Amino acid sequence: MDYPLLNAFWTMCLIFLWVMWLILLFRIIGDIFRSHDLKGWGKTGWLVLVILLPFLGVFVYVIARGHGMSDREIAQAERQQKQLQEYLRKTVATGDDETSRHADSLAKLAELKNHGDITEEEFQKAKAKILA
Template identity: 60%
Template sequence: MLWFFLGIMWLFLLFKIVFDIFRDDTLGGWGKTGWLAFVILLPFLGVFVYVLARGKDMGRREIERVIEQRRAFDAYVRDAAEGARPSSADELAKLSELRSHGDITPEEFQKAKELVLTGSGPSGGTTTATPPDSR
C-alpha cells in the first residue's frame, strides 16, 4: 500500500513538473527541451534534480498564475456586470417611449423618471412595478 501511494505521488509530481516546464516563460526553447528530455529519459533522477534546482520557483510561478487568473476573472465579471446594467439615459428613453404610446400615464412617467434620476430605479438595484398592459 505504501509503494502504491508513493507511486501515485511520484506520478503527480512528474506531471506537475512537466506542466511547470511548459508554463515557464523564463526558459527558452532549448531549456525546455533539455529539462523535458532529462525528466522523461531519466524520470526519477530528472524529477529530483528539477525539484532541487527549480522547486522554489515552481511555487512562485503557480501563485502568480492563480493571481493572474483571479484578476482576469474579476475583470470579466466587472465588465459583464457593467454591460448588463442599462444606463439612465436608456431607461429614460424607454419611459418616454412608453408614455408616447400611451402605455403609462404622465404621473407614472414622472414617478418613474424621478426614481431613475435619483438612482433608485432598475439601474440602482431597486425594481419598480411595471404598469399593466393597456392594449
C-alpha cells in the same frame, strides 16, 4: 487466496507512493511549461531529462529550480484571478440599464434591512414592487 494483511498494507503504500510520484511528475512538467524564464531549448532539455530519466530528472529539477515553483504557481493563479475579474467586470458592465437599476435597488434594500432600518415585511413589499 492467501493475501495477508501486511501484504495488503504494503500494496496500499506502493500505490500511494506511485500516485504521489505521478502528481509530482505532472506538477514539474506543468512548471516547465509555465516558466517564462526558460526558452525553447531549455524547456526541451528539461522535458527530455524528466521523461527519459524520470527519477534523476525530477530530483535534479527540484534541486535546481524547485525554489521558484511556488512563485510561478502563485503568479499563474493571480493572472487567472485578474482575468476572471476583468471578464466579470466587462460582463456585468454590458448588462442592460434596467437590470442594473433593479440590482442596485435590491442591494440598497438588503442593506437597509441588514442595518435594521426596515422590517422583513417592508423589505418583502419593496422587493415585490421593484421586481414587478
